[in-house]
Amino acid sequence: MKNINASPPEMYHSEIREKFRSFLDKNNLSKFCAEQKKLANFTTIKCGGKADFFFSPKKVSDLEKTFCFILQNNLPYKILGNGSNVLISDYPLKEIVISIKDIPRYLNIEGSFISISANCDINYLINRAKMQNLGGLSFLAGIPANIGGIIKMNAGAFNQNISTFIEIVEVITKNGRENIPAKEINFQYRNAEFPMKKFIIISAKLNLEKMDKEKINQNIIKHIAIRKEKQEFNKRTFGSVFRNGTDYYSAKLIEMCGLKGKSINGAQISTKHANFIINQNGASANDIYQLICLARNRVRHKFNIDLISEVEFWGDFENETYKDKDK
Ligand SMILES: Cc1cc2nc3c(=O)[nH]c(=O)nc-3n(C[C@H](O)[C@H](O)[C@H](O)COP(=O)(O)OP(=O)(O)OC[C@H]3O[C@@H](n4cnc5c(N)ncnc54)[C@H](O)[C@@H]3O)c2cc1C
Structure with missing residues (x-):
C-alpha cells in the first residue's frame, strides 16, 4: 500500500484515541464528533471511506478549544471545506477530520x-x-x-x-x-x-x-x-486533477496520450476536458486513483514530464494495480 499523506503511526495508538474521546467527554463536545463517519457525501467526487473522527462543532469557541487540544497533543488532523479538491481513500482515514460547516455563517x-x-x-x-x-x-x-x-x-x-x-x-x-x-x-x-x-x-x-x-x-x-x-459542470468531479506547467497544459498532454474517455470501472477521464475525472457510476477512490496514475505514467512515458497533482490525496492508496496494456 502506498502511503501518500501518512500520519505518524504511533499517533493512532488506542490510548491517543481515548485521549481525544476523553477530552470531548470532559468538555461536553462528544455530541459534535461522529466516529466512523462516511465521507463520500462531503466531497464533490462522491467517493472515499470513513473517518475515525469527524468533528463538526457549532461554535467557534468549541472549534478553538478542540483545535488547541489537537495541536498541543500533536494529533493528526485534516480540515475539510466543501471537499471539491480532495480524493479521500477507501480505507478508514486515521486523521481527525475537522469541519466548520455547522458554525453560524455570516x-x-x-x-x-x-x-x-x-x-x-x-x-x-x-x-x-x-x-x-x-x-x-x-x-x-x-x-x-x-x-x-x-x-x-x-x-x-x-x-x-x-x-x-x-x-x-x-x-x-x-x-x-x-x-x-x-x-x-x-x-x-x-x-x-x-x-x-x-x-x-x-x-x-x-x-x-x-x-x-x-x-x-x-x-x-x-x-x-x-x-x-x-469543463464538466455539476458532475461528480474535483475540478482539475493536475496543475498546469509554465509551458504546458496538462489536459492537452493527457489528450495527446489518447486518454480522453478512458474508464477504469466507474471512473472516467472526461471526454470534454482531459484534466477532469468523473465519478460516472459508483467509482471507488481507488478507481479514480488508478486513472490518475495511468494519466501520469502515460504522460511521463510520452513527454518525459511529471504531472503534479492539484487535487489532494487523503489517506492510504493501493500501489498502481491497473495494468496498462496500451503503453
Ligand atoms: C467543478 C469544479 C471546478 C473547479 N474549478 C476550479 C477553478 O476554476 N479554479 C480553482 O482554483 N479550483 C477549482 N476547483 C477546485 C476546488 O474547487 C478549489 O481548489 C477550492 O479552492 C477548494 O475549496 P473547498 O472548500 O472545496 O476545499 P476542500 O477541497 O475541502 O479543501 C482544499 C484544501 O483547503 C484546505 N481547507 C479547506 N478549508 C479550510 C479552512 N477553513 N482552513 C484551512 N484550510 C482549509 C483543506 O484542508 C485542503 O487542504 C474546481 C473544482 C470543481 C469540482
Whole structure:
C-alpha cells in the first residue's frame, strides 16, 4: 500500500484515541464528533471511506478549544471545506477530520469591504456582493467551494486569483484567534502559505471592485457559460486533477496520450476536458486513483514530464494495480 499523506503511526495508538474521546467527554463536545463517519457525501467526487473522527462543532469557541487540544497533543488532523479538491481513500482515514460547516455563517458589507465566514459558499458571496454592485470575483462563479478552501488553495481561473481581493484572513492557531494581513501570506499558484504551519481559516475580509450589477451579472453568465462548454459542470468531479506547467497544459498532454474517455470501472477521464475525472457510476477512490496514475505514467512515458497533482490525496492508496496494456 502506498502511503501518500501518512500520519505518524504511533499517533493512532488506542490510548491517543481515548485521549481525544476523553477530552470531548470532559468538555461536553462528544455530541459534535461522529466516529466512523462516511465521507463520500462531503466531497464533490462522491467517493472515499470513513473517518475515525469527524468533528463538526457549532461554535467557534468549541472549534478553538478542540483545535488547541489537537495541536498541543500533536494529533493528526485534516480540515475539510466543501471537499471539491480532495480524493479521500477507501480505507478508514486515521486523521481527525475537522469541519466548520455547522458554525453560524455570516457576511457583512461595508463600502467595498466584505467580511465573510470561511464556511460560506463562494457563489453565495458572488451573488450577495453583486446586489451591492460589488464585483470582480465572477471568474470563480460556478466553483462548488467554500471561502476557507478558496483562500487556502488561492483558487483562480481566467488568469485571476482570489489573492488579489484579500485584505485580512482570520485564523485559529495554537495561540487562539489571529488576524493575518494579506501581505503576510505568500500566495502562490494554487496554494497560500501562511506564517504558521497549522491553522484553520475561520473568516476573511475582502475588498471587491465597485461595478454595476448588470455588468457583474453578464460576467457571471459569461464565465459559467465557458465552464459549461469546456469543463464538466455539476458532475461528480474535483475540478482539475493536475496543475498546469509554465509551458504546458496538462489536459492537452493527457489528450495527446489518447486518454480522453478512458474508464477504469466507474471512473472516467472526461471526454470534454482531459484534466477532469468523473465519478460516472459508483467509482471507488481507488478507481479514480488508478486513472490518475495511468494519466501520469502515460504522460511521463510520452513527454518525459511529471504531472503534479492539484487535487489532494487523503489517506492510504493501493500501489498502481491497473495494468496498462496500451503503453
Ligand atoms: C467543478 C469544479 C471546478 C473547479 N474549478 C476550479 C477553478 O476554476 N479554479 C480553482 O482554483 N479550483 C477549482 N476547483 C477546485 C476546488 O474547487 C478549489 O481548489 C477550492 O479552492 C477548494 O475549496 P473547498 O472548500 O472545496 O476545499 P476542500 O477541497 O475541502 O479543501 C482544499 C484544501 O483547503 C484546505 N481547507 C479547506 N478549508 C479550510 C479552512 N477553513 N482552513 C484551512 N484550510 C482549509 C483543506 O484542508 C485542503 O487542504 C474546481 C473544482 C470543481 C469540482
